[in-house]
Amino acid sequence: MKNPYIPYRVNIIDAWYEAPGERCIKTFKVTFADEKVWDAWSHKPGNCAMVGIPGVGESMFCISSSPTEKGYLRFSIMKAGKNTSALHELEAGDSFFIRGPLGNSFPLDEWKGKNIVTIGGGIGQAPLRPVIQWVRDNRADYGELELIYGARTSEDHCFKAEFEEIGKSGDCECHLSIDVEEEKWPHFVGFVPSLLMEVAPKPENTIAVTCGPPVMINFVLKNLEELGFTPDQVYTTLENRMKCGIGKCGRCNVGHLYVCKDGPVFSYAQLKEIPEAFA
Amino acid sequence: MAVKKLSKEKLGEALGELSKFRLIAPAKSDDVVVFKQIGDAGEAFLGYGNSTVPPKKFAFPQTETLFRFVVGNPELNEKNVEEEGTTVIFGLRPCDARAMAIVDKLFSWDFEDPYYLKRRELTTLVGMACVEPPSVNCFCASVGGNPFGTEGLDMLLTDMGDYYLVQELTDKGKKLAETLSAQLEDAAADDEKKAEQMALDAKGKIRRSIDTAGIPEKLPDLWENELWKKVSAACLGCGICTYLCPTCHCFDIQDEVEEMGEGRRCRMWDSCMFGEYTVHASGHNPRPTRKERTRNRINHKYSYYPEHFEVIACVGCGRCINLCPVNIDILDILDQVVDAS
Ligand SMILES: Cc1cc2nc3c(=O)[nH]c(=O)nc-3n(C[C@H](O)[C@H](O)[C@H](O)COP(=O)(O)OP(=O)(O)OC[C@H]3O[C@@H](n4cnc5c(N)ncnc54)[C@H](O)[C@@H]3O)c2cc1C
Numbered sequence: 001m002k003n004p005y006i007p008y009r010v011n012i013i014d015a016w017y018e019a020p021g022e023r024c025i026k027t028f029k030v031t032f033a034d035e036k037v038w039d040a041w042s043h044k045p046g047n048c049a050m051v052g053i054p055g056v057g058e059s060m061f062c063i064s065s066s067p068t069e070k071g072y073l074r075f076s077i078m079k080a081g082k083n084t085s086a087l088h089e090l091e092a093g094d095s096f097f098i099r100g101p102l103g104n105s106f107p108l109d110e111w112k113g114k115n116i117v118t119i120g121g122g123i124g125q126a127p128l129r130p131v132i133q134w135v136r137d138n139r140a141d142y143g144e145l146e147l148i149y150g151a152r153t154s155e156d157h158c159f160k161a162e163f164e165e166i167g168k169s170g171d172c173e174c175h176l177s178i179d180v181e182e183e184k185w186p187h188f189v190g191f192v193p194s195l196l197m198e199v200a201p202k203p204e205n206t207i208a209v210t211c212g213p214p215v216m217i218n219f220v221l222k223n224l225e226e227l228g229f230t231p232d233q234v235y236t237t238l239e240n241r242m243k244c245g246i247g248k249c250g251r252c253n254v255g256h257l258y259v260c261k262d263g264p265v266f267s268y269a270q271l272k273e274i275p276e277a278f279a
Numbered sequence: 280m281a282v283k284k285l286s287k288e289k290l291g292e293a294l295g296e297l298s299k300f301r302l303i304a305p306a307k308s309d310d311v312v313v314f315k316q317i318g319d320a321g322e323a324f325l326g327y328g329n330s331t332v333p334p335k336k337f338a339f340p341q342t343e344t345l346f347r348f349v350v351g352n353p354e355l356n357e358k359n360v361e362e363e364g365t366t367v368i369f370g371l372r373p374c375d376a377r378a379m380a381i382v383d384k385l386f387s388w389d390f391e392d393p394y395y396l397k398r399r400e401l402t403t404l405v406g407m408a409c410v411e412p413p414s415v416n417c418f419c420a421s422v423g424g425n426p427f428g429t430e431g432l433d434m435l436l437t438d439m440g441d442y443y444l445v446q447e448l449t450d451k452g453k454k455l456a457e458t459l460s461a462q463l464e465d466a467a468a469d470d471e472k473k474a475e476q477m478a479l480d481a482k483g484k485i486r487r488s489i490d491t492a493g494i495p496e497k498l499p500d501l502w503e504n505e506l507w508k509k510v511s512a513a514c515l516g517c518g519i520c521t522y523l524c525p526t527c528h529c530f531d532i533q534d535e536v537e538e539m540g541e542g543r544r545c546r547m548w549d550s551c552m553f554g555e556y557t558v559h560a561s562g563h564n565p566r567p568t569r570k571e572r573t574r575n576r577i578n579h580k581y582s583y584y585p586e587h588f589e590v591i592a593c594v595g596c597g598r599c600i601n602l603c604p605v606n607i608d609i610l611d612i613l614d615q616v617v618d619a620s
């Protein structure tokens with residue numbers, strides 16, 4: 001059995017900034033240094049990995065590419081502390097280390113035949129990206145796809161080029177927002193929960209998936225209920241401080257569940273049963 | 280499995296025989312009793328109550344290297360636990376052995392923890408029955424244990440006066456008895472009966488108890504109860520109750536860079552009673568005060584663990600009561616849980 005504490009080396013084949021500033025976001029496209037790792041590797045949308053540099057540390061990130069994108073993995077990382085700052089120093093040609101795939105995934109098989117609406121905020125779009133990509137790559141299996149996404153300013157939008165491309169493809173509708181007015185911004189101005197009410201997706205045969213900062217998620221969940229979504233139609237991811245990523249170090253529990261192992265994906269129905277989930 | 284006896288005169292000889300393995304036994308260090316590797320049989324101190332630091336540290340060390348690396352060119356070297364060798368822990372209390380059996384469940388759950396499990400495989404546990412409860416705050420019988428309990432043990436010794444009754448409990452215990460064949464004799468016909476009576480007497484001497492029936496089921500409903508504020512009011516957040524608890528297993532992982540860019544990734548004991556334990560990178564803390572942390576500690580032991588593994592993660596050793604600097608008492612907390620509505 002493989003030692004789950006020993007990471008795999010990955011080589012960066014491409015890296016670019018999604019968003020500028022103090023809490024900038026950088027996307028890394030990587031391949032495993034050891035080709036053999038691919039043979040044993042399989043992940044699903046929602047799965048995460050512990051990412052780090054020996055000597056600096058490790059932290060948890062979702063794998064922001066879908067398994068339908070072959071031959072590489074993507075991570076989109078916001079600069080938030082020591083480890084992420086060190087990762088941001090790296091460029092194409094450098095390497096870092098990952099342990100994974102970790103955690104559970106979005107139940108995309110169960111969602112076959114349903115419409116899907118994703119509601120993201122800021123870096124919270126990262127876990128939603130593989131869901132969107134998966135649905136687009138398995139288009140016949142799903143109903144309508146609708147994207148709702150907001151960030152503080154137009155510069156803070158992750159995956160901008162992709163949204164443009166998706167919008168033009170006619171695959172789905174993209175609804176974008178920024179928090180405060182900017183010149184020449186053609187889309188919604190205001191917070192994501194308000195944009196959600198403006199778009200007002202219909203709950204019939206629809207799954208809503210939301211990721212973003214905790215305050216946003218809280219309001220989005222309330223608004224989805226108001227729109228008639230039942231808790232079992234709504235999914236989100238939770239974040240917690242992590243160390244082992246495999247349910248041993250005891251750090252990331254919400255109630256009796258471990259976010260690293262039983263999550264990060266939870267249905268709202270599940271979360272309603274856990275008192276600590278939105279602390 | 281067979282029952283033998285070891286005369287006290289031959290104890291030193293037996294320990295000498297066992298010291299061809301890595302032999303861990305209770306020993307005096309200044310004024311406290313600790314489990315440590317002994318070279319000389321005379322160092323063993325078996326007339327002890329219970330050790331301050333539980334022997335869990337030999338399966339789950341306070342700090343251990345997971346792998347070594349070179350920064351920048353991270354050739355990762357996995358640590359080989361096998362080099363630590365075959366280990367015999369001699370003379371531990373049944374509650375501490377049972378605690379290991381409880382923690383085994385976590386470390387073999389879903390992802391197997393290779394370091395812990397390898398060490399457990401290499402270790403034989405030789406228990407010493409509690410003829411007298413080691414402390415006034417022992418309550419093992421309330422949480423599924425027993426002063427003569429055998430769970431987790433490979434061999435159990437009972438002090439019968441001039442000799443120890445030696446019960447082989449597992450294949451590992453049997454093997455150990457073979458190693459000691461020159462020191463062990465056949466037990467007398469009525470020895471086992473005598474020991475059974477001693478076990479009953481020992482149970483009767485335990486002074487503290489709690490009726491745990493219903494506590495795991497009840498805890499979720501008490502989430503918002505004011506009792507958590509009350510029972511945590513005096514807490515200093517020092518973490519002793521968890522650090523020295525034989526069933527606590529939480530750890531941190533840190534990278535240490537040594538000389539010439541070489542280093543090691545290690546894990547070390549951590550405690551959910553520490554404020555920083557759950558702080559997010561954003562600064563948000565889902566368990567901001569001692570109230571939430573105490574609630575988590577009790578829920579983890581008495582609700583979440585039973586939910587996953589059908590066993591309470593507390594063996595009633597009383598350490599958290601004896602060693603808390605402000606006398607916070609888990610039985611008092613549990614009493615309040617029982618009374619709360
Ligand atoms: C399931 C999940 C998915 C995520 N996905 C993404 C994603 O796709 N993109 C993204 O940008 N972010 C994501 N995050 C958030 C990301 O993990 C954190 O923002 C990141 O750990 C913080 O950056 P850092 O490691 O540089 O922080 P650092 O502060 O450098 O932390 C490094 C390590 O030290 C620990 N640490 C931090 N502060 C302290 C302290 N005071 N004392 C002791 N130890 C400390 C941290 O827990 C971490 O393990 C995700 C988080 C989770 C749980």
Ligand code: SF4
Pocket residue numbers: 513514515516517518519520521552602603604605606607
């Ligand atoms: S030992 Fe006592 S004071 Fe220290 S953290 Fe535990 S309950 Fe609080």
Ligand code: SF4
Pocket residue numbers: 520523524525526527580592593594595596597598599600609
């Ligand atoms: S919670 Fe207290 S009594 Fe129970 S096993 Fe831990 S230290 Fe011993």
Ligand code: FES
Pocket residue numbers: 241242243244245246247248249250251252253258259260261
């Ligand atoms: S990160 Fe260790 S238990 Fe979840």
